[in-house]
Amino acid sequence: MFLTVTSPKAVMYPKHRNSSQGPIASPSFPELEKEVLAYWDKDGTFQESIDQRAAADAPEFVFYDGPPFANGLPHYGHLLTGYAKDLVPRYQTMRGKRVERRFGWDTHGLPAEVEAERLLGISGRPEIEKFGVAKFNEFCKTSVLKYTEDWRSYITRQARWVDFDNDYKTLDQNYTESVIWAFQQLHNKGLIYEGFKVLAYCWRCETPLSNHELKMDDEVYRDRQDQSVTVTFPVTSQGELAGVKILAWTTTPWTLPTNFALAVGPNIEYSLVHAKNSDLGDEKFLIASALLPNYLKELGFEDVESAQAAVSKTYLGSDLGGIKYEPIFDFYNDPSKFSIENAWQVLVGDYVTAEDGTGIVHQAPAYGEDDQMLCNAAGIPTYVSVNERGEFTSLIGTYEGQHVFEANKPITQDLKANGRLIRQASYDHSYPHCYRCKNPLIYKAVSSWFVETTKVKDRMLELNQEINWVPDHTKNGGFGKWLENVRDWAISRNRFWGAPIPVWKSDDPNYPRIDVYGSLDEMERDFGVRPTDFHRPVIDELTRPNPDDPSGKSTMRRVPEVLDCWFESGSMPFAQVHYPFENQDWFDSHFPGDYIVEYVGQTKGWFYTLHVLSTALFDRPAFKNAVSHGIVLGNDGQKMSKSLRNYPDVNEVFDRDGSDAMRWFLMSSPILRGGNISVTEQGIREGVRQALLPLWNSYYFFALYANASGYTASPSMASTQLLDRYILAKTRELIDSVTLDLDTFDSFAASAKVRDFAEVLTNWYIRRSRDRFWEGDKDAFDTLYTVLEAAFRVIAPMLPLVAEEMWRGLTDGRSVHLESWPEAEEFLQDAHLVRDMDAIREAASSGLSLRKSSGIRVRQPLAKITVAVVGSDSLRDYAELLADELNVKAVDIVEANAETSSSFGLKQSLAVNARALGPRVGKDVQRIIGQAKAGNWEKLAEGIFVDGTLLMEPEYELTLVADNESSDFAVGVTSSGFILLDTRLTPELQSEGLARDTIRHIQQARKDFGLDVSDRISLQLVCDEESVTALETHSDLISRETLASDIEIAAGQISAPLSVGETGGIAITLAKK
């Protein structure tokens, strides 16, 4: 019985698609990705990846997702971190761990309030209070959640697996209860206190600003011109400095009414100058010696020399501490009202420099952070003289009601009138401005709550040693140094939208009492109601009579501040699960976390607050491994800027190149090692070319030929064929090295390994094995299948979408992400094989180089190549492979030694091994190296003799160099020997070369004609007489290679011949049969 098959061949691959279509040669990766995403969504693959590990009772890998503040759409920075947050958990899942990935939202804080103010068209505390705190907070709540859906779609598109449905928000009641529990714990441990701290303050919006807000954009710090004044302070202490006028300098004259001290640098030298003709008359002055030349004119000196001649004595700053001086104003000069016993003296401060002004700094403790610390340490309190609007209070009677900037002028005038001013000048400096109202800020002490981090500093440093940091210098560098210089953490904000400071105070100072609450139960117990909302103003409405007040008149009221939102994000490990009110067991097994990753700035942000709270609350580090990656720059190496348009649009990249292309670009960059990276379209395309396409093409090649052969491959490592064994051994190397790299969070190194592997796979293994696939060699198919299947598992964390498509196309399995990481041990280990094959690849490369230098194209067959290597025996099996690669008729493999090399006309050259010889001969090694390079050496029986020194193994190495010229042979040197290419052409060889040229042309014509690889043709060739003979000799070869069922070769004249061979021309006519 005969059947005629008319339907297309059954298609095996891609297996998962159930289609009669084979694989796509050049797919749109973005389209493929969308299909995979839709499949995951439908299949519930992510949930299964966790559930299957849970079912197996697998160990956990605990990942903490830093909550982003979603007040806008995600940008490259978020995407980058997102890829890093996805890659490692995917890898660990494949390694058999259960990795839960719960998303979190940072919802509180000033950024949220700022956005709300912008949208509502109001600004500043008074306007918010007028608008209504309840309404305002309600607005904040909706506005912070506005972008969550957009975030979800971006994150889904980037193939990041995250549990959104079970997310946590810092505004949740449960979350906040855990946060106030933490506050109470810290309070109970004596780590919370209330104090004054100098903060940047906007007098128009009537609020202090956080450091965060000073960094909101580049507009904050702008150049501003201020009046600087140099003021005299006469010494009142007895002794040789009595009556001397200390010169101090400031750019904020308005702070002079609250001058309480002067500061000098301990190691700065100060000069006592007798200025007979100063602007103030015959006086003695004290000024930093280095800055004296800046004040020649005011002090009445002609030149530096005469000023220096007037110096009667010099002092070190450290000798000047404690000297008393006469205050400028007497607003505070009433001991019955103010603690001034330590005021108006010289203090020694490390931060003082001799670079500006006079080297002596005026101190106003309420208006400078350094000032405050120095003065408070010396027993000088912080007195604030300015109200919320930046106006002087009644304490400063003369200037009461004047705004501080307005008061600069009258104050300066009064100083002048009192003879206290010696210089007034304008001064340009970079100065912070309010990012909302653009007004210049002032620094001002405000009441604030603190965590006393300085108390736990040592323990934080100890626990830091238990953390593995990437890059490792962060441990004792970026993070360690930061901890060493830790200051108490101001955790309160005079704002509205945030977790409340859970402190209630008596409103009558005569009956003081402070209650700190750490749970809803405690609040219900004391206030009789259980709060339904921790937000203001609801929480502020909880009041009760002061139990310590027998009169019953005073009331316990909550302090008005809210918590710094960083306190909340730092509470994430326990607050996300409502610990300790719930999930105590869970927390015990999920703390510390195994892995966190954020951009380098978070070293001093989230990583820091996690570490502070974890140390203080649990005496443990919060995380075991922390990656702080670099930042993403625009294509010009500058910060990304919307206005400069210096980076490709995220959605364009997703649509054109796909998410895996972007993931590969970012994850293969040094950015996770702490470096920065410029995002360019070119860079993204390069990743596609180097990784995605070679891998896809390998997959395509396999599928195409397996379909053509109708063969379904199965896993096998049984092939004895050399190339098969080689690629299996290479796969083992790939698995081994990528495992090591990903274990240490080094996706940069892992990517390089994948890239190299893809290179070997496509450009050696597949290229050299093409014929075997054409012939339907089952070993070849099974081997390539086995290698690809394992390789796709290896790349799954790095290219999750494309890997999924290819892996399912091979196996029809559910998902590569549900598979286990491949076991390297299952793959062939054969170091000899790998070494030999690499030697063959080198010989091939060298042979091609010889063809090039001899001017003989590769299509032209040659008679013979001789390959001389050390250990030639094991290479004999590769002769055929090499013959094919180099298009030679014979490969002769011989042992490389002195005899063979000299007989082939090679010379030896001497390389000195400095590492071995150096220690023996010391500095002579330099001379010997020079002589060896110059060729001044001789080989004797006992060793190598160089310029009077005898070298023994392994102090030298002899290598070969090509020496003589021959028209018959070309000689090349390889790392372990040399090769010799017979360049003589015979007529037979030439005619075969001609045939091969012709074949090439025919193949191109087939392709141009749009024929399928299996289409048969009839062929006519027209050429000159001489070529006819040559082509006829090889007509079998030609018809076989080009699938020509009939072939006609004729001599004749042709108008536009295609050139073949050295001189010939040919015309090709073909028709599909």
Next chain:
RNA sequence: GGAAAUGUAGCUCAGUGGUAGAGCACUCGGCUGAUAACCGAGCGGUCACAAGUUCAAGUCUUGUCAUUUCCA
């Protein structure tokens, strides 16, 4: 102003104290019925600068400069 990191080819980066490498880009040549590829050759360097330690420094030490980041 302070701290940290980084300075190696045009670009992106490797580089155990032993006499400088890869990929990309560029130029030229070759090869190609999986490939958007590939192969070969060429071009390209005061390893930021300076001192020191050492027989020997890109590598270790110190200083300077530059860039970046973080903190002021």
